[in-house]
Amino acid sequence: MTPRGTEDSQTGLPPPPPSSSSQRIVFQMPVFQNVEDVYMYGPGGYHPVDLGDVVGHSFKIIHKLGNGGFALVWLARDLNQDRYVALKILRSDASDNEVKILEHLKMAAGKTRITNLQETFTIHGPNGFHQCLVLDLGGPSLRRVTLYCKHPPLPFLKVAAMKIAEGVAALHEAGVCHGDLTDSNVLFEITGLQDWTEDEVHRYLGPPKTAPLLFLDGKPAPVFAPTHVVDALDYSHLNTEHLSSNILITDFGEAFFKDNVPKGLGTPASFSAPELLFGYQPSCAVDLWALGCLVFQIHTFQVLIPTIFSSDQEALAMAIETVGALPEAWQESFFSSLHLHILKVSKRRMHLNVFQGSKGEDSREDIITGAEQPRYLSIRSSHRPAKILTCLFNYPTHDSAII
Numbered sequence: 001m002t003p004r005g006t007e008d009s010q011t012g013l014p015p016p017p018p019s020s021s022s023q024r025i026v027f028q029m030p031v032f033q034n035v036e037d038v039y040m041y042g043p044g045g046y047h048p049v050d051l052g053d054v055v056g057h058s059f060k061i062i063h064k065l066g067n068g069g070f071a072l073v074w075l076a077r078d079l080n081q082d083r084y085v086a087l088k089i090l091r092s093d094a095s096d097n098e099v100k101i102l103e104h105l106k107m108a109a110g111k112t113r114i115t116n117l118q119e120t121f122t123i124h125g126p127n128g129f130h131q132c133l134v135l136d137l138g139g140p141s142l143r144r145v146t147l148y149c150k151h152p153p154l155p156f157l158k159v160a161a162m163k164i165a166e167g168v169a170a171l172h173e174a175g176v177c178h179g180d181l182t183d184s185n186v187l188f189e190i191t192g193l194q195d196w197t198e199d200e201v202h203r204y205l206g207p208p209k210t211a212p213l214l215f216l217d218g219k220p221a222p223v224f225a226p227t228h229v230v231d232a233l234d235y236s237h238l239n240t241e242h243l244s245s246n247i248l249i250t251d252f253g254e255a256f257f258k259d260n261v262p263k264g265l266g267t268p269a270s271f272s273a274p275e276l277l278f279g280y281q282p283s284c285a286v287d288l289w290a291l292g293c294l295v296f297q298i299h300t301f302q303v304l305i306p307t308i309f310s311s312d313q314e315a316l317a318m319a320i321e322t323v324g325a326l327p328e329a330w331q332e333s334f335f336s337s338l339h340l341h342i343l344k345v346s347k348r349r350m351h352l353n354v355f356q357g358s359k360g361e362d363s364r365e366d367i368i369t370g371a372e373q374p375r376y377l378s379i380r381s382s383h384r385p386a387k388i389l390t391c392l393f394n395y396p397t398h399d400s401a402i403i
């Protein structure tokens with residue numbers, strides 16, 4: 001165990017970023033599914049962490065939970081309290097918005113647990129100062145569960161849907177809008193995990209997959225990077241029976257106070273409220289749109305507004321197909337932006353025809369020419385409206401929501 005971050009220490013300046021291309025850090029095979037952008041190791045970027053390190057006063061790094069644009073999230077054991085937590089270490093240049101929001105929510109929390117923040121602290125490392133959030137530990141996201149798991153029983157799903165709805169209501173009551181409610185930011189807890197030994201964590205969740213991080217010339221990575229990269233947990237070793245319908249809402253990086261509204265949001269197209277495209281400022285209503293999408297997905301294991309290119313126009317077209325026509329005032333601007341979008345896509349298609357020659361099985365051309373479309377559309381048109389109605393009107397009461 002090597003202590004790496006020192007709380008609030010003030011030692012020296014971080015080293016300069018690598019200068020020449022032979023100084024670039026790379027990692028070689030095996031290629032992992034889910035690692036951070038290693039060029040973000042450098043002053044202002046991610047804090048380097050290796051498995052087994054102890055970060056802050058007592059957090060031993062056991063596994064990697066995930067990486068976002070502004071943070072790495074680690075499964076850590078709190079050696080003082082003897083419990084597992086998620087330790088989110090923000091990039092040194094990350095804004096303190098998420099910390100402010102979570103601290104406000106922690107104070108405001110009433111009966112409903114709306115934040116999973118336990119404590120915050122700051123560390124200093126080779127890349128600068130980093131805020132660390134100690135969070136309740138969640139498991140796989142709704143996105144992963146939707147993609148890879150068997151459909152859990154309906155009562156389980158109803159409780160999960162109710163928990164998200166209660167969480168969103170409590171957030172709004174506390175004056176906060178999440179702004180980025182997506183299937184990646186809703187996590188299912190794992191039953192019994194707190195009683196597992198470290199060996200059991202590795203056995204049930206899969207051992208960490210690591211690869212050395214080296215300079216292009218084969219020399220070991222410098223002090224501002226970790227010695228190894230770690231593939232984030234994919235939960236493929238996890239049995240669905242291990243999931244609890246306790247839900248954590250995470251990633252408050254886009255969250256905002258009701259009385260301090262941002263100009264726009266970076267919500268992925270499939271969960272983005274349509275009004276944002278028509279020049280309206282974000283409000284708590286964007287969370288309600290996203291909540292509808294999530295409730296549908298929890299019940300059906302299908303994305304309500306699926307997109308191929310993650311473009312806003314595509315999502316809007318899907319939304320129209322699913323929930324009906326846009327308000328009249330928006331229609332003209334939608335059709336002109338859709339027209340531009342179609343032109344862009346057909347230009348890309350011509351480019352692929354010219355430069356790619358024959359098309360492979362998985363080529364992007366298949367997607368662009370619409371080879372995927374009939375299956376995609378037929379699922380939607382034959383079953384979706386009925387499913388939407390069933391989920392939205394067959395909503396559980398507290399009494400019926402039993403696992």
Ligand SMILES: Nc1ncnc2c1ncn2[C@@H]1O[C@H](COP(=O)(O)OP(=O)(O)OP(=O)(O)O)[C@@H](O)[C@H]1O
Binds near residue numbers: 066250
């Ligand atoms: N409390 C938690 N328990 C378990 N896993 C978590 C937890 N919080 C985050 N994760 C995992 O880490 C990943 C990255 O976390 P998060 O989305 O909060 O980072 P971020 O940098 O703010 O992301 P983004 O780039 O989307 O803003 C998540 O997708 C999730 O898989």
